[in-house]
Amino acid sequence: MRNLSVFVKAFFRILFTILAVLLAVLATVITCSLRWMFDTWSNLTMDELIYHLTSPLDGTNDAMIREYIDTCIVPAVIVLLFLLVLFAAFRKKKRYYIVMAGAIVLSVSVGALSVRGAWQDLDVGNYVADRGTYSTFIDDNYVSPSDVELTFPQEKRNLIYIFLESMETTYADTQSGGAFDRNVIPELTQIAQENEDFSGETADLNGGYSMPGTTWTIGAMFAQTSGLPLSVSIDGNSMDTQTSFFAGAVTLGDILESQGYSQTLLIGSDAAFGGRELYFTEHGNYEMMDYKYAVQNGLIPEDYHVWWGYEDEKLFEFARQKVTELAAQPEPFNLTMLTVDTHFEDGYVCERCPQLYGDDQYSNVMRCSSRQVSAFVQWLQQQDFYENTTIILCGDHPTMDSDYCEDIDSGYTRKTYTAYINAAAQKETETRRDFTTFDQFPTTLAALGVQIEGNRLGLGTNLFSSEPTLTERFGRETEERELKKNSQLIEKLADIDYDSESLKVREGRVPTGTVYADPYLRDIGGIPVTVTDLANLPDEVQSVQIAVWTNEDQSDLQWIQLGAREDGSFGANINVANYGFKLGVYYIDAYIVDSTGTPYMIGQATGYVD
Structure with a gap:
């Protein structure tokens, strides 16, 4: 019976310790993230926030991501290490539970105050009310x-x-x-x-x-x-x-x-x-x-x-040529x-x-x-x-x-x-x-x-x-x-199809295919990519291309045209030298381009260089 009591006591000690650490780290991430968010986007509104949260990371450069890590993740890691040291120092003392309770109360209070402040600054209440209201x-x-x-x-x-x-x-x-x-x-x-x-x-x-x-x-x-x-x-x-x-x-x-x-x-x-x-x-x-x-x-x-x-230097050069032609x-x-x-x-x-x-x-x-x-x-x-x-x-x-x-x-x-x-x-x-x-x-x-x-x-x-x-x-x-x-009226004019992509595929209105990225081959310095199982193709295919990037903001995106093979597939190698032999994930989107120059995305894959 005594052993059971010791086990229960140890269990709850571990449980409360984990809870205190998680709440402290979460409160740190939330507080720092909100501060970083308002510092990064001045005069931030809820509309703009929703846009940033739901849109791709295009326009977000590596420096901004590193800034977020330095501002939000690093402090959270420091808080985590501090708490581990603190709890280790008090683990055999009577005040251990007081320290844990204090950490939990402080974390919840800081997190709640941060969220409350952001809620007021972003006027979330009115935003939610507006999105649930129709206006004429x-x-x-x-x-x-x-x-x-x-x-x-x-x-x-x-x-x-x-x-x-x-x-x-x-x-x-x-x-x-x-x-x-x-x-x-x-x-x-x-x-x-x-x-x-x-x-x-x-x-x-x-x-x-x-x-x-x-x-x-x-x-x-x-x-x-x-x-x-x-x-x-x-x-x-x-x-x-x-x-x-x-x-x-x-x-x-x-x-x-x-x-x-x-x-x-x-x-x-x-x-x-x-x-x-x-x-x-x-x-x-x-x-x-x-x-x-x-x-x-x-x-x-x-x-x-x-x-x-x-x-833009090239944009205006091309514009001079095009407007002369027009x-x-x-x-x-x-x-x-x-x-x-x-x-x-x-x-x-x-x-x-x-x-x-x-x-x-x-x-x-x-x-x-x-x-x-x-x-x-x-x-x-x-x-x-x-x-x-x-x-x-x-x-x-x-x-x-x-x-x-x-x-x-x-x-x-x-x-x-x-x-x-x-x-x-x-x-x-x-x-x-x-x-x-x-x-x-x-x-x-x-x-x-x-x-x-x-x-x-x-x-x-x-x-x-x-x-x-x-x-x-x-x-x-x-x-x-x-x-x-x-x-x-906007809903009527827009006529949004919330299942449009799968609908188009089911009705055979867009091309489809399968994209494979083989393991990185050091002897050729490349990642072989194959596009196969093509279906629903237009009458004339201008090219099959892949868009390749390694940065989340696609700032290093490059286009590679694939060559046709006898078995009906298309393939090419991603030359990793063009990315400075960067290690990690290579993101790949494949497209069919028809005779009018219209691209159709047919699949995605990822390659990896280690």
Whole structure:
């Protein structure tokens, strides 16, 4: 009986010790993670947090991951070791249970206080309430382009629309309406001041607010070309899993296609990411000139990959070539571009980047972007086709960089950069406009000389008109609050298929296959990869390719074309020298590319080098 009592006592001692250690480590991880999260993403909202938690790690570099480990995991390990030493020192003393109880109470208290603080800062209660509530705001204020008369000029104008990654009016100096002591985008500032940004009679820059559902790239591109938020019950960067992208919406691309425009999307990354390729091909039949296109057409070497694909220096070089080709065609054109060098964290430093701001890398990158955009605009203005061409420069969304705007005054309102150049429209009012990125949709058409019945499309208003925007009518806070809620109209227009990928496979509408990665072969310095069991193939297969990366943020992603074999399979070796003979996991996605250049993901595998 005495032995049983000793056993029970020892059991509970071990149980409470494990509980105390686990709670202490968990409280440390939670507290440090929350602190790191708020330090990394300034002005963090619940919408943005959900986006970061549910989207892939694209854009997250190794430095950020290492920072998280140093800030959160290392302290947890230190606490673990400290407790083990502490409990070992007190294990035979009467105060042992007091120490354990104190550790448990302290851990629970610290963890609870941290969660409570984050709950309040993120306003989680209202967020949950909003997501469980339907609003008629969108339903009542949305104007479908199919219900509006649009009158194009007899001679249709060309459009060059450049989405500027993370570009804000904030980066200008305070004298120009920005928030910085020193202007890091002087060229873009001058462009906005000399052209149209709807700032009225002042020289202060003006821009659009980013509303809920528009604060990441595909959400921003969708908002500016459809007048709608990408607010659906699916991660916005997972729209590429859908068979359609808001099939019920009529967008800028749809309208211009119906008017005979030749349309091109030129970007330095993979257009498939986030559903961009799906959206722009379905709505406007845009030609895709992305990173894959550049590799396949010899614009860059097959093994070339920096940042997200290739840098903006090459983007503008390719743009000059493409716009010259488009201008020689008889039909009007729409060349839509997206820059990438200014993506968080801290941007990409190319060979053109000036070192004007010391070790402030992001400012140097912003200045480089400002100079490159300005040089491209000046080149366009010297071309014969410029007279009949409208150029629009718009930031896609505010930057997600962790600390770039942390020192600006809390009362300053951050807006996306906006400039309309050579627009075929006259303003009806000199009042400084209060607007969102939704308003870019009808304003773009107006800048092309299109007469818009009622001057409203989507949730947007033609800013050249005197018609008030929704922001001017209801106020920004009211608009934001209502847009955070669900909308029956959005659900109808989106027509989300939550089992779309398996449905497409069952119906035989996408290719499938099996991907194998064999063990690393040191004698050839490579990982053999085989794609076999191919089914549901298109009539013509352009190529079979694999995307390979080792970093979680895919910053070292490279594309490899596979060769056909006699048995019907495809294969190639991953040259690990291209990854610096890095040890660990090699992630592999396989794609079939049809005759139109459309890729279909057919399988995944992982290789390993030890």
